[in-house]
Amino acid sequence: MQPTEGERRTRLTIGVVAARSGRLAKLGDPLTFVTEHLRRRLRHVVGQGGRYELELVSRDSRSDPEVARRVTEELIRHERADIIVTLAGTRVLPAVADVCEALATPCVTSAFPWQVHYFGRGATRTRPFSWTYHFCWGLDDIAAVFAEMWAVLGAERRVGCLWNDGPQGNWSRHRERGFLPAAAARGHFLVDPGGYREPATAFDDHITAFRDADVEIITSAATGADLARFRHQAARRGLRPRLITCSRWLAYPVDGTGADDPAEAKVASLVYWTPRHPYRSSFDGMPAADLAAAYERATGRQWLQPLGLAHALFEVAVHALATADDPTQARAVAAAIGRTRLETVAGPLDWTTGPVPNVATVRLAGGQWKRGTRHPHELAVVSNSHCPGLRLEADLEFLH
Template structure:
């Protein structure tokens, strides 16, 4: 087939919204790194025999919902972005997706439990979104993995203290249909929920006391590093530290991201594992392995790899796939249709938007991990349960939180 001439080439713009300033800036590092890494590799792509030039253009969300909305509008109206990518931020990610939905621009996002993304933004089982697509795990999947961890630590169903805030994390964890709680109870665990605490927390002694009185061996949360550190101090002072703490959200990231200026809140905490250097996945773009991506990030930045790194890379893979397979990559409707039909093996694992659990959503499986003393970093994320992720090795055994 002859090479397309310069006159036949057209330009495609992929917009990237990442936090580069503000409180989420460290969580924006993986997406910013991947954007820089892949920009030179995606300058050209071919769809239907026609070659297109591709631009990856990044804008800062400033770690706020308003900054996220402005970033999308700048990308769409100022840069001509035909598809937008983003991850991270309880307020920021929905703001990006909602702005894209309103503007009629395809969006792909990740690192946000899919029930909160889907139902929390107003969709339901019969009325999906038109433009916005997401891949992630669910609150029910977190509960299943945490139940695996509780049972590994206790040998049977137990009593679990729920340290849940008054924000979206706590509200959706409690949701009786789409939340964490019903899935955990279905495994036979008794949940003790003394009520929501305001974030940031000033005092969690009432939660410590309630858990001790209920005989809770385990505590589960989605706390910030600061708030979990406060809970652990108060539990130790009252002589009632839990046997095991399971925590998602911020505690899925290395201590350097959630530093409290003392012993890391992560120390001994068990958490969800969605991507590591030992995951058995490769990039659909060039065959890069999970281990190679993590090593390259650490070498280039001097910082410990973060789990969102693999998902950030997969975002770009999905965008490239949609641009290559759409009936017309310059047409937003065609791109949205291509996303809805996407089935792709990525560096974050196999993604399939054709099978649900709802329209607009592809899921990724979770393993269980624990922050343990490491050889290369003070604390490293060990894989301690793996039955839900084929081919993923366990790298350590589970130990009490202490």
């Protein structure tokens, strides 16, 4: 019901777009959990003008960008969402953000390299977005962490690039803003045979190029299925890299045995959130370990890295509503996000010093899948120079 002229609004709404079904459901699971976990705890916001009731309203994107557009518009037009939050994939997340930009609604997103989100959607350093804000690591941050791990084998390594022909692959190879220039600046030589279409069937050209270049390291942003397929085909043709670094096989504990066992494959990846991170919620001081434990108790499943980011989305949204000059006015809420500096359970987030407007960065460490004690596979921290306060847990291991 719309308030009458002059009547003060007393209710605020956070709209949530989560992939509860479809291929991204595992990524959407932490956001769904956090939404329900906080629904009982976030009943009110105290902001400029007084105390407001707070409602969290969620919609399923079904892992489909067209559905994501439709439900985002529903949240804005019918549920009167004051701010939208989402974690999504390479096609779904931009769909949500683009609707919010078009309908002048503040939006906070995460779990997507910021260059792909920002430049890939058409913004520039001098022409930022008006309504959509993001926090995540960058492709250059991935390159820095991976290059540090490659250097354990020695300086100036030859690295084969297993990148797709989609947004993440194309931006990774961007000559100015991607992974490639950041890694090359550290003295490494990258071999990029070109992009492959997902899902992949054969990697013959890549394997030939890597063998001809005598690479010892493969770096990738492949799906778990495509990476396993590449490893099988490479082994049959005698290509046995000593290390694989993969920025996409990172968020989830991977079920695998034999050649598909991530511990046996010595796959190294990114670490952006664990129960061991020294971070706490801005709501109540809850440590990262307690959030992971609550997730495991409620779901019976192993914690996932996006869990910390999912919780931080709500921390940022509530902070913006509480500090906006008028939380019922979209422009004021967007401005509040843009000046946010906040310690969250995902770490410190600062939009005032971001690499570009609309973006705050997340700290990264290097990790490697190991056989676990509490869980079949656990991601151990093997490189921490870019993440102060996070202790090393294991040595980086190599094949043969």
